[in-house]
Amino acid sequence: MxxxxxxxxxxxxxxxxxxxxxxxxxxxxxxxxxxxxxxxxxxxxxxxxxxxxESTAERSESVWLPDYIADIDAKVLPGMADDEASDLAFNPHTRTLFAVMGNNPFLVELSLDGDVLRKMPLLGWDNPEGVAVLEDGQIAIVDERSHDLTLVKVDASTTSLKRDDFKRYDLGKSADDNKGFEAIAWDPVRQRLVIGEERPPKLFTWNTDGRSPLIGDKQPLPNDQLDLRNLSALGVDPRTGHLLALSADSNMLLELDENGEQVSFMTLLGGFNGLNNRVPRAEGVAMDDQGTLYIVSEPDLFYRFKKH
Missing domain, CATH: 1.20.5 (Single alpha-helices involved in coiled-coils or other helix-helix interfaces)
Structure with missing residues (x-):
């Protein structure tokens, strides 16, 4: 064989x-x-x-994130490389932005072009991670390490803020103390604060008229559609009331409607939505009353997106 x-x-x-x-x-x-x-x-x-x-009509009734293109891409905030930009909020009365820095605590006011207008030290804060602009100069600051929310008053003459001068509200313990409450946004349409826990992502609301002291306690908000690895920040579109959920770990911004349903998303990777490179660590998001979108990233980067 x-x-x-x-x-x-x-x-x-x-x-x-x-x-x-x-x-x-x-x-x-x-x-x-x-x-x-x-x-x-x-x-x-x-x-x-x-x-x-989605129809053209349905898209026009939402933020519709796929249509946004960066027109300011990774602008450096001068002198803040060691401060860690942590969140961002739009003030419709001054038409400026307020950001908090978490590593060296201070509040900074920015122009809509990302220029620094003033820096206000936050005396007594441990790790401010969230900021929201309410009404009549009232600003909410969330401290992740202290698990609390402080309502402060800011006007044109404010140069610094001392934590002991203002009322604080306990947010309670988190499942992970190192990944606790760090996201907050003011919803003027529904007259409420929306507060977010970083990991696992969870949402809560606290009803308020934006001028008075907070009453009661935060209430859980269903968030079955919050499919993100972590929750870095929250924003609200003042025109539609839709929620914007930002995730640094997922490199993504997600739009949710009034029922908490996913509507659209935007990836924060280079080559998409006008970005030259990936947003290193997106930590703050805000939208103004004209629909312009703003994002800050650690350590000291500013982004602006406009709808096309």
Whole structure:
């Protein structure tokens, strides 16, 4: 009986390579699936498909994040490289922005072009991570380390703020003390503060007219659609009342409607929405009354997006 010649069989090394390929492909598939779940790419894929079927009328009734293009991309906030920009809020009365810095606590007022107008030290704060502008010069500041919210008053003459001069509100303990309450936004349409826990992402509301002291306690807000790895910041579109949820870990900004349903999203990776590079660590988001979108990133970067 004839035996196969050595020329008819692939070399041993090549045979081992052929046998190894299915294993390698299997490992890649498992890693890819795990990564897609961790990054919620599966959810984003479903939302991307859903976006394609939205009518022009439905898009016009929402923020519609896919239409936003960066016109200020990674502008450096001077002198703040060590301060860690943590959140951002729009003031419709002064038509300026207020940002908090978490590492060296202070409140900074910015022009809508990202120019620094003034810096106000926050004396007594541990780790301010969230800021929201309410009514009559009242500003809410969330301190993640202290698990509380402080309502302060700011006017044109304010040069610094001392925490002991203002009333504080306990937000309670978080599931993870190091990933606690750090997101806050004022919803003028529904007269409430929306407060967010970083990880796992959770939402709460606190009803207020924006002028008076807070009464009662925060209430949980259903957030089944908050498919994000973490929650870095919150914003509210003052025109529609839609919620903007920012996630640094997911490199994403998500729009939710009044029922908490996902409407649209924007990725914060380079090559998308006019961005040259990935937003390093997006920590603050705000939208003005004209629909212009603003984002700040650690350590000291400012972004502006306009709808096209």
């Amino acid at each position: 004839a035996t196969p010649s050595s020329a008819s069989l692939p070399p041993p090394r090549k045979r081992r390579l052929f046998l190894r390929w299915p294993f390698v492909l299997g490992v890649v598939a498992v890693i890819g699936y795990g990564l897609s779940v961790a990054m919620h790419w599966d959810d984003r894929g479903q939302l991307w498909i859903k976006e394609r079927f």
